Amino acid sequence: xxxxxxxxxxxxxxxxxxxxxxxxxxxxxxxxxxxxxxxxxxxxxxxxxxxxxxxxxxxxxxxxxxxxxxxxxxxxxxxxxxxxxxxxxxxxxxxxxxxxxxxxxxxxxxxxxxxxxxxxxxxxxxxxxxxxxxxxxxxxxxxxxxxxxxxxxxxxxxxxxxxxxxxxxxxxxxxxxxxxxxxxxxxxxxxxxxxxxxxxxxxxxxxxxxxxxxxxxxxxxxxxxxxxxxxxxxxxxxxxxxxxxxxxxxxxxxxxxxxxxxxxxxxxxxxxxxxxxxxxxxxxxxxxxxxxxxxxxxxxxxxxxxxxxxxxxxxxxxxx
Numbered sequence: 001x002x003x004x005x006x007x008x009x010x011x012x013x014x015x016x017x018x019x020x021x022x023x024x025x026x027x028x029x030x031x032x033x034x035x036x037x038x039x040x041x042x043x044x045x046x047x048x049x050x051x052x053x054x055x056x057x058x059x060x061x062x063x064x065x066x067x068x069x070x071x072x073x074x075x076x077x078x079x080x081x082x083x084x085x086x087x088x089x090x091x092x093x094x095x096x097x098x099x100x101x102x103x104x105x106x107x108x109x110x111x112x113x114x115x116x117x118x119x120x121x122x123x124x125x126x127x128x129x130x131x132x133x134x135x136x137x138x139x140x141x142x143x144x145x146x147x148x149x150x151x152x153x154x155x156x157x158x159x160x161x162x163x164x165x166x167x168x169x170x171x172x173x174x175x176x177x178x179x180x181x182x183x184x185x186x187x188x189x190x191x192x193x194x195x196x197x198x199x200x201x202x203x204x205x206x207x208x209x210x211x212x213x214x215x216x217x218x219x220x221x222x223x224x225x226x227x228x229x230x231x232x233x234x235x236x237x238x239x240x241x242x243x244x245x246x247x248x249x250x251x252x253x254x255x256x257x258x259x260x261x262x263x264x265x266x267x268x269x270x271x272x273x274x275x276x277x278x279x280x281x282x283x284x285x286x287x288x289x290x291x292x293x294x295x296x297x298x299x300x301x302x303x304x305x306x307x308x309x310x311x312x313x314x315x316x317x318x319x320x
Contacts, residue, residue, distance in 0.1 A: 001248070002068075003102065003103050004100065006065055006080075007063070008065075010063060011094035012059050013036070013059070013091075013092065015061040016282075017087065017120065019063060021087060021255075022063065022065060022080065023204065026084060027067075028065075030065050031064040031116045032061060035058055046105060046208070047203070080257075091282075118133075120152055123141065125137050126143045128144070143218060144217045145183060145214050146213065146214065153292060154183070158253050158280045158281070160306060163186065164304070166186060166189065166193065169277075170190050170193045174195040174196055174249055176190045176248065177242065177247040179247075181200030181227060181260060183207070183211065184200055184210060184212075186253065188215055188218055190267045195249075196224075198224065199228075200224040201230060204225070204229075205226065211227040232266070242269055245271050252277070252280070253278075256280065256289050258274055259278050259280070261296075263289075263292045263296045266313050267296045267298065272316060273318040276315070278311065278313075284306070284311065290312055292314060299314055299315045299317065301313050301315050
């Protein structure tokens with residue numbers, strides 16, 4: 001089969017945001033090329049003896065994605081350009097040009113595996129199915145995860161920020177709602193930390209299969225969780241299915257602009273005293289999210305940071 005390849009030119013600073021935007025549009029398997037220097041953590045996770053030589057960072061990034069011949073490339077590209085234009089109103093997305101080419105029988109659905117290796121989030125080992133647990137890690141909490149085409153391995157700073165906050169507030173009575181659940185990693189870890197039940201929502205149909213597979217391989221029973229497809233912000237059917245005042249924790253690892261729309265909607269899903277954990281927030285959007293949280297009547301409890309990313313944790317007031 002021939003694949004159409006599209007290579008989008010943006011900035012290194014915007015590559016995470018633009019990648020998330022592409023995934024929100026249903027584009028899967030985004031490849032990123034940039035010249036950003038490796039961090040110490042990156043080097044530790046590469047598991048190689050000789051590090052690759054890197055060029056001087058020019059601030060440019062290329063994001064490549066693939067469409068088969070049966071997909072409506074014209075409409076998808078129109079959606080991409082429209083979304084880029086919206087993003088450019090509040091962040092520098094760079095040139096935004098898109099080069100088109102063709103490639104034969106590309107196994108891009110599996111090529112990402114060469115870049116995903118086991119790593120740690122504090123004392124938690126997160127490992128893909130194709131790697132083995134080392135003897136020295138046998139006493140750690142081990143999480144097996146294969147994201148497939150759904151977002152979320154736990155490697156990104158925003159996910160790790162959420163994991164730490166969930167762990168801090170979860171109890172054996174906790175019901176958690178994960179909006180934008182992707183691979184299901186946040187709900188799964190909440191259950192591993194002792195939560196009673198997890199509900200996940202996502203716009204990407206791939207999230208259902210990925211979540212079911214990851215829950216199963218980590219020993220989570222089907223009666224401990226639920227995952228559904230749909231937009232909780234504006235879909236009454238999803239809102240009804242999720243329920244009102246049902247959750248002790250709501251987690252949302254989503255872009256800041258989406259959090260602004262989401263926050264007033266999820267407040268009614270939270271129990272009195274419930275905890276709202278938000279991430280996916282680039283540092284210059286911190287105040288935007290904090291203000292949205294306060295407008296929704298929530299009390300900001302804590303703001304945590306990792307790299308250039310921010311996590312805002314808030315509480316819903318208890319009823320008097």
